[in-house]
Amino acid sequence: MFILKGIEQLEKAIAKAKKVRPRVEFDRFGRYRVSGSKGYYTVICRKSDNGYKTVDCTCKGAEKGLVCYHAAAALSLHVALARREQATQICVAPVKGMNEIPYLKPTIERPVERVGGIRIN
Ligand SMILES: [Zn+2]
Numbered sequence: 001m002f003i004l005k006g007i008e009q010l011e012k013a014i015a016k017a018k019k020v021r022p023r024v025e026f027d028r029f030g031r032y033r034v035s036g037s038k039g040y041y042t043v044i045c046r047k048s049d050n051g052y053k054t055v056d057c058t059c060k061g062a063e064k065g066l067v068c069y070h071a072a073a074a075l076s077l078h079v080a081l082a083r084r085e086q087a088t089q090i091c092v093a094p095v096k097g098m099n100e101i102p103y104l105k106p107t108i109e110r111p112v113e114r115v116g117g118i119r120i121n
Contacts, residue, residue: 010072016072032045055067
């Protein structure tokens with residue numbers, strides 16, 4: 001798990017995600033499945049009680065607090081969804097530089113419309 005503070009910490013992971021092009025599947029808002037070397041990992045983006053934006057991934061790297069490319073790939077989808085979900089006001093509100101994240105084309109397995117109204121926490 002790591003705390004998302006800005007775009008800088010994601011740079012390497014984004015570069016790797018662009019190279020590896022993992023498949024990102026939408027589970028529900030804030031929860032994604034990302035393909036990795038050993039099958040799928042689950043990435044959870046959320047806002048903690050103290051206002052920090054945290055990203056969890058089930059891979060080994062993330063366990064050590066590293067920013068993995070699964071997280072970067074999931075975040076690119078998460079940010080895109082969050083923009084469409086302004087009415088619900090969840091999670092990825094302004095993180096500095098977040099809008100500059102290069103957009104990785106998401107793979108959405110289920111219609112985005114179904115995300116509406118779901119809250120995390
Ligand atoms: Zn990971």
